[in-house]
Amino acid sequence: MRLTDKDIRKLEVPTRGNRITYDDNVKGFGARVTAAGARAFILNYRRKLDGRGRRITTGSSPDWSATAARDEAKRLKRAIDAGADPVGELEQSRATPTVHDLAKRFLSDYVPHKRVSTQRDYKRQIAVNILPDIGNLRVDVVTFADMDKLHRVISERAPTQANRTLAVASKMFTMAKKRGMRSSDNPCHGVERNQENKRKVYATPEELVRIGAVLDDLEDQGAANAIRLMLLTGARRGETLKARWSDIHFRAKTWTKPASTTKQKGEHLLPLSSAALVLLKNMYEAGAAKDVYLFPPPRGKTEYRLDLDDAWAAVRKTANIPHLRLHDLRHTYDSVLASAGQSLPVIGALLGHATPITKARYAHPFDDPPRAATESAAAILTGADSAEIVPLTDRRHG
DSSP: OOOHHHHHHOOOOOOSSSEEEEEESSSSSEEETTTTTTTEEEEEEEEETTTEEEEEEEEEEEEEEHHHHHHHHHHHHHHHTTTTTTTHHHHHHSOOOHHHHHHHHHHHHHHSSHHHHHHHHHHHHHIIIHHHHHHSSSSGOOOOOHHHHHHHHHTTTHHHHHHHHHHHHHHHHHHHHHSSOOOOOOTTTTOOOOOOOOOOOOOOOOHHHHHHHHHHOOOOOOHHHHHHHHHOOOOOOHHHHHHHHHHETTTTTTEOOOOGTTTTTSOOEOOOOHHHHHHHHHHHHHTTGGGSSSOOOOTSSSSSSOOOHHHHHHHHHTTTOOOOOHHHHHHHHEEEEEEHOOOOOOOOHTTTTOOOOHHHHHHHHHHHHHHHHHHHHHHHHOOOOOOOOOOOGGGGGG
């Protein structure tokens, strides 16, 4: 018979499994009825490559009329005669990972090797900005237009975040290509980023006084000491929280930052000011020496404290410095050194900047200029008199 909508409605429902009634007009085209009463159109065909029999469901009834389904079957048969394999293409499409799948692999394979703060940022960008918009797209079909649109949409509310999101997405698609999840170029390449103004905020002398007073009264003195050490050394949060007592050398007055904790992925030997040494000695004598790390977690669930977010939020609120981020303490240290007339190589040596000129001029922490600079910076930051700096010219007796 030539199947009509009326014929399909009258097809008997089988007691189990399904039953197919074929159309006489188009070979292999028919209507299938399941034991549950569902009706759909199917097409049987043989793959041109090897003659293998295949069956594809083209649509359900009554969503598709018999006439429309028959026309679709004719179109598919023409494509099959030309070498197409609709079932194979559908299977490949279902097997191709989506951006959701890529994100899971990115978060498990790539992100754990990053700093804790970076991990937190990546996870937020993926969950808030990437997956809601393109998560269901197949990795291999995401285009430049998709990423350009995503960037423009986010830019309307948060231009800087749009750039950060694009950077994370670019890393994801780079990994996708390396892992064979995508063969074409990175779809993020060529998307025009928003212009950003470098944000550098410094604590004023008055704000430093308020910060010091709040730290004195802070209930969590472990966090307070970490913040004090960051301010006195210009160290990054991750470097500070991962510091071990074995990295602190009281006699040499230095702090060895392992390469695994520094942003430049190289060991950084930092001269410690008298103020920083007093802080560390007080911590050591107060019982912190029993721990491996300078700043163990309050509840002992990890080896070292992972963040200072709650403590810094309390400091910002009480000291009335809502604009100041924790990383701005590093900017403040930088600013103090610069205002004291220190050269860029000296500042770079103290902050751990991996520049050739810094490495060439101040490769050793006992070089007099960096040590003198850290003492003068500490004096300015604490408001105390600067310690006397004795030139270390004879290394043999150091």
